[in-house]
Amino acid sequence: MAVTYKPQLNYVDFRDLTEQIRFQSTEGKIWFGEQRMLLMHLNAMAAFRREMVNSMGVERAKGFFLRLGYQSGVRDAELARKLRPHCDELDIFLAGPQLHSLKGMVKVIPLEIDIDQETGEFYGKLEWIDSFEVEICQTELGQMDQPACWALLGYACAYTSSFMGREIIFREISCRGCGDEKCVIEGKPAEQWEDAEEFARYFKADPIIEELYDLQAQLSSLRSSLEKQQGQYYGIGQSAAYNKVCKMIDKAAQGKVSVLLLGETGVGKEVIARSVHLRSERAESPFVAVNCAAIPPDLIEAELFGVEKGAYTGANQSREGKFERANGGTIFLDEVIELTPRAQATLLRVLQEGELERVGDNRTRKVNVRVIAATNESLEQAVEEGRFRADLFYRLNVFPVKIPPLRDRLEDLPVLIEHFLGKFHSEYDKRTLGLSDKALDLCLRYHWPGNIRELENVIERGVILTDNNETISQEALFVVSPSTAESSPTDCVDQGGKVTNGEPGNSTTGHWSEHILGANISLEEVEETLMREAMERANQNVSKAARILGLTRPALAYRLKKSGILAET
Numbered sequence: 001m002a003v004t005y006k007p008q009l010n011y012v013d014f015r016d017l018t019e020q021i022r023f024q025s026t027e028g029k030i031w032f033g034e035q036r037m038l039l040m041h042l043n044a045m046a047a048f049r050r051e052m053v054n055s056m057g058v059e060r061a062k063g064f065f066l067r068l069g070y071q072s073g074v075r076d077a078e079l080a081r082k083l084r085p086h087c088d089e090l091d092i093f094l095a096g097p098q099l100h101s102l103k104g105m106v107k108v109i110p111l112e113i114d115i116d117q118e119t120g121e122f123y124g125k126l127e128w129i130d131s132f133e134v135e136i137c138q139t140e141l142g143q144m145d146q147p148a149c150w151a152l153l154g155y156a157c158a159y160t161s162s163f164m165g166r167e168i169i170f171r172e173i174s175c176r177g178c179g180d181e182k183c184v185i186e187g188k189p190a191e192q193w194e195d196a197e198e199f200a201r202y203f204k205a206d207p208i209i210e211e212l213y214d215l216q217a218q219l220s221s222l223r224s225s226l227e228k229q230q231g232q233y234y235g236i237g238q239s240a241a242y243n244k245v246c247k248m249i250d251k252a253a254q255g256k257v258s259v260l261l262l263g264e265t266g267v268g269k270e271v272i273a274r275s276v277h278l279r280s281e282r283a284e285s286p287f288v289a290v291n292c293a294a295i296p297p298d299l300i301e302a303e304l305f306g307v308e309k310g311a312y313t314g315a316n317q318s319r320e321g322k323f324e325r326a327n328g329g330t331i332f333l334d335e336v337i338e339l340t341p342r343a344q345a346t347l348l349r350v351l352q353e354g355e356l357e358r359v360g361d362n363r364t365r366k367v368n369v370r371v372i373a374a375t376n377e378s379l380e381q382a383v384e385e386g387r388f389r390a391d392l393f394y395r396l397n398v399f400p401v402k403i404p405p406l407r408d409r410l411e412d413l414p415v416l417i418e419h420f421l422g423k424f425h426s427e428y429d430k431r432t433l434g435l436s437d438k439a440l441d442l443c444l445r446y447h448w449p450g451n452i453r454e455l456e457n458v459i460e461r462g463v464i465l466t467d468n469n470e471t472i473s474q475e476a477l478f479v480v481s482p483s484t485a486e487s488s489p490t491d492c493v494d495q496g497g498k499v500t501n502g503e504p505g506n507s508t509t510g511h512w513s514e515h516i517l518g519a520n521i522s523l524e525e526v527e528e529t530l531m532r533e534a535m536e537r538a539n540q541n542v543s544k545a546a547r548i549l550g551l552t553r554p555a556l557a558y559r560l561k562k563s564g565i566l567a568e569t
Contacts, residue, residue, distance in 0.1 A: 017098055
């Protein structure tokens, strides 16, 4: 009989699976049903995957991890059938996605599932959220040029094939590991895929001794190529938002156009400016960075454009300014909005005519300088308020680039953390084990108002307070734990070895449930209250509210319509 997944179905309840977990601590064993399990550090798996890719190449490593996931999927399909013998086909099948979530590998959201075991027909489309393999790519390998969730994919193929009794192949049609917005997989019988035979080769062991020397030669060549490019980078990042900025800058770097960098304080504007200089034809000439806000207003003209002896009290000798020092190269004017009106007028002449006069001099000097300006304020608003010259604004605003804040590119956080860890390990001559998983999770949920500069300071503090060969904790990073988005509740182990909700040792019913039952609050009232709160937090966005509640959008929309909340909003 054919069974179709209904969006309103709530498949989150999998207590029959959590009850299979037993911690036999005195024996050094963890059991899941009759299967022995392991708790393993994710960063150890990440290092293992990196070594496999470096040693075997991407294609062979992909096959290895597909086979690794396949073995796990076969065993879990057998367990699902034993645990749910009287359930319908859909409930038995959903044990697989639930086991993926329970093991901490990925959160699975079924989008569309059609099952008919009698005819062997199958179609499935599921979304993967927070895949552990995507996290590994972000921390160890960087963005891939193909879908990256290999072990998860092997598991899905094996589990479904074993469940259906025929070969079912899943493919990632989009993956965050290669830059897509979501991880989505699609599965159907092997004969319905055009490249089924090619994909099946991944599941066959393949010796690699004969290719090791070739791979080593390729790696050596890549390392040599990377060393030549050191220093010529746009900071550190692989997120879509940051890559977009880099591509824009690339188009301007080779020319002479003035660049205006916009963005909050601490986002790395000077790093971007240096990168523009290094990628330009002026790379061998000077790069001069000036913080206009740090120079007293009465000295800013002399600092930028030079001064002649006797021009004012204290000018005991003639000296060149920043623009003359940058002649032939690039000057970076940070906080350009702080320039005085006279300095703005002189800067405009430099941009238009390529010449300047030192303070107290009557001789014109030619300069060939590329100007890169930056500000964290709105120059347009400053023009309207009369604080900044309109003609200078139009000269600087030829090629404006908005650099995203760190909170809009949190995908880059792991690689930024790794960069700063390496920097401060070297500076303080110590070697920590990096951030703990909880510390990294806190960083990923923090809003970072100080952006990359704040992150750098936080990591430096963590390295200072952490001893060698120890993990950097949350307390080492922040004096006071910052406010973040609320995390989901965790499962703990009671005295009997079962995974339960709440604090260790407590019963499965917490104080909140006792309060609800004691107050004679109905289930409908609880559900309505939760939905209203989720909608409020999501600014009446049904999709966001559904993610907060762990439901699909159609499931929440159905409940909202039924309760009348949707009509109100």
